[in-house]
Amino acid sequence: MSSLSEIITSSLQKYNDRPAIWVDDCVYTYGDLSYYINQIRNVLHQQLTSPALKGERICIWAYRSIDAYVGILSGVLSGMPYVPLNPRFPDERNLSIINRVRPKAIIVDKNCEDAASKILPTIKFPLLVFFPSYTQKPKWCSLIKQHQFFSQEELISYPLASISNLEVGSVVNTDSSDMLYILFTSGSTGEPKGVVVSHGNVFSYVNGINTISDCHYDDRYLQHIDLTFDLSAHDMYCSWCSGASLYVTPHNLILFPNRFISEYKINKCMLVPSTAGVIQGHNLLFPNSMPSLKYTFFCGEPLTGSVVNGWQKSAPSSIIYNVYGPTEATIAFTYYKCTGDSVDRCLPIGKPLINQQVIITSSSETAADEIGEILLGGSQVALGYWENEKMTDEKFYSHSGKRWYKTGDLGKLDPNSQDIIFLGRSDRQIKVRGFRVELGEIESVIRKIAKTYFVAVLGDSDSEYENVLGGEGYLNVVALVANSQESKENIIEECKKILPDYMVPSQVIFLKEFPRNSNDKIDYKEITKIYYKNKNSSSISAHNNVI
Amino acid sequence: MSLIEQLNSIFCNVFKNPNLQISPETSANDIDGWDSLTHFKLILAVENNFNVSFNTRELMELKNVGCLIQLIETKITQ
Known part of the structure; x- marks a missing residue:
């Protein structure tokens, strides 16, 4: 199989009766997902007329609910890039994202309905608004004439399109360069910037991760990180590409992942180091308290040996990777396998995933450990910034048949191990609880x-x-x-x-x-x-x- | 000191606000600064103070201070 959507479609068929997602204390099988996805795709394909819908955006205004994942997969399998919004963002920021990407459709769940009721009336262009978990659509919808609203009842009763167009197994043909998602990250000029990631980028990433971790349909992935942060894509796509299950941490357990991992026998997780650091700071990483864990990926911030040592004692069977990569290079680009007796300093970010390349600008044969900017090249490098050609041209370029991204991160090569060592930023970007923050935007x-x-x-x-x-x-x-x-x-x-x-x-x-x-x-x-x-x-x- | 008074004192400490007054209806929306970190500290402080331990299902079902009081009472009497 040569595309992300083909692999996911194969999982939906092959693992029909197996659990796909645990969320809100309910388990949904791959068959359940197919049923809900097809309801939405049926409307999308008829309202927007395939293939005209390809490339049109679908916003996900849903938070840690089944609707979020159904919305994402409806977009992926219809060739519509999804754009996650976040109820933790102020209304103004969500509205600004909607206006910038001008979606054709939007998925709303109960966690976000209140904000949607205030913002949707102000949006002038027409939207298809889906409430997949609402038996009937909210009353305020009747006051808004420019959009069409679909409750669960209306999705079920909507006339079926030609079945061949919607059968599980039929996806809109996607090229590797088609947009998969647009994520808005902090921008130094005061405006968030939308990073556009393609189907091919994530396909390459999943292949890369498969080479460093065993993937199996019995795996249980922790989905811990918000959808607006690209580390969440690791759990989703690694899980869905192997027929495994995704366990979505409830919002009030964000700093209790160790308890969740232990009680739900999670075996793979991606976390930001500060989450583990806070737990460790309270002496809560008890020995062997997470025996089920087989792989831990830490990403998003510098990782200290102290956190690794504490985590390893608590999850003695886990292989721990320090992975590194900006959103512009799709989730993570380099990996370093940690050991439980790591020295107490920030650990290296290691070597690039398979088929990807890293260059440190000032490195040369005569000065192997010289500090320079980290450049990332290969099939994981994103398409660029949404409707910002100037910034895309500044940060991305092509060379030697590869696409490259200038990270703005500083690093050097360890002359002995050839591992890359991360040395901070060349500008004023920091990480707050793993989130990328341009201090200039706040200022x-x-x-x-x-x-x-x-x-x-x-x-x-x-x-x-x-x-x-x-x-x-x-x-x-x-x-x-x-x-x-x-x-x-x-x-x-x-x-x-x-x-x-x-x-x-x-x-x-x-x-x-x-x-x-x-x-x-x-x-x-x-x-x-x-x-x-x-x-x-x-x-x-x-x-x-x-x- | 009643259970809610003890809880009130814990809330004041965690949120660094000596004037905080909680009621059974108080939820995260009512207190400034109730984010994932303060929630974490709050739960740990409650567990330590009452010598109880909550599992994830119990934590998931906490909607307001009233639910927390009920949960503590159940745990204490077990």
Whole structure:
């Protein structure tokens, strides 16, 4: 089989009676999935007329529910790229994504209906709105004339199209370069940017992961990470391509993955290191408490030896990989096999997955351990940024028959092992609880709210977790502001309306004056020094520069 | 001290807000800063304080403070 949709379709047929998804305490078989997917595809194909629907976007406004996965698979098998939204995002951010991708269809579940009821009336272009879990559509739908709404009843009773078009096994022909999903990540200019990933990108990724881990239909994958973060695609596609099952962590168990893994006998998981770090910080990684776990993938942040050692004791049968890769290179691009006696430092990110290539810009034969920018090349490199040709051209290029992405990450090669060592960012991007955050985006938002240029945002963590988080991993952000008449409380409240929760500053600190460098620009190094020096000496407010 | 008073004191500590007043109807939507990290700290503090342990199914079913009180009462009497 040569395409992602063909493999998934094969799983839907072959594993018809086997469990595909555990979510909200219910198990859905691959047969159940096929039934629900076909209901939506039946409407999509008739309303949008195949093959005109190919390339049209479908938004997923559903959170940790069966509707989310049915919506995603309906898109995948119809050649429609899906765009996840997130109820943890403010309405304004979800609306901005919808307006930018102009979808033809949208899936809404009970966790997101409230926000949808406010936002859908403001969208002028017509949408097909699906409520797959609603027996009847919500009453507010009748007030909106520009969209068509479909409840479960209406999906079931919708006239069937020519069955040949919808049989499980018939998918819209997809090329490897067709868009699979668009994920919006933090953008330094203040606007999130949409990374467009293709069917071929994920197909290559799954092949790469298969070469370093055994995949079997008996596997139970933990689906722990939100759909708006591309690590979630690892669990979905590795699982669906092998006929395995996906176990979706309930939202109020996000920091209890160890208990969930243990009780539901999960054997494969992808986590961000800070999740394990927080659990470890509370001494909750008990010996052999996750005996079922066979593979753990840590990604999204620097991984410390201390976290690996703690996790390995708790999951003694697990192989632990430190994997690395930006959304632009599809989930993860390099891997490093960790050992349970890792030294307590940030671990290497290893070597590229099969058929992918990494270059460190300044490396040469004479200076093998020179620091440079990490460049990623191969079939996992994404198509580019949604409707942003300029930025796509800046960050992506073709060379030697391969597509390349300039990560902006710094690294060097270990001259002995040839493993790549990650050394941080060349710009002001950080990771907060694994989420990629451009500090410039938050600053841009606060500058508008606080009506001042003098804003600096920094990564921050509770001191109790500092020893288990890697050098670039943070739990919160803090904002330092000068020359503003706005109150701290108002700045935070306004940020909540615009930014996802992990980008809202946990505190705002007013400075009397802002340190500037010799070019009269904001001196971030000095501000960072002021913050940390005073944070560690009991109170930031002790500093004479703080109002 | 009643169970809800003990819980109130735990909430005040976890959310670093000495003026916090909870009721059985209080849920995550009512308290500023109730995110995954504070939820985690809250559950651990409750488990430690009452010397109980919750499984994932019990944690999944917690919708508000009232559910938490019921769960603690059930655990204590077991």
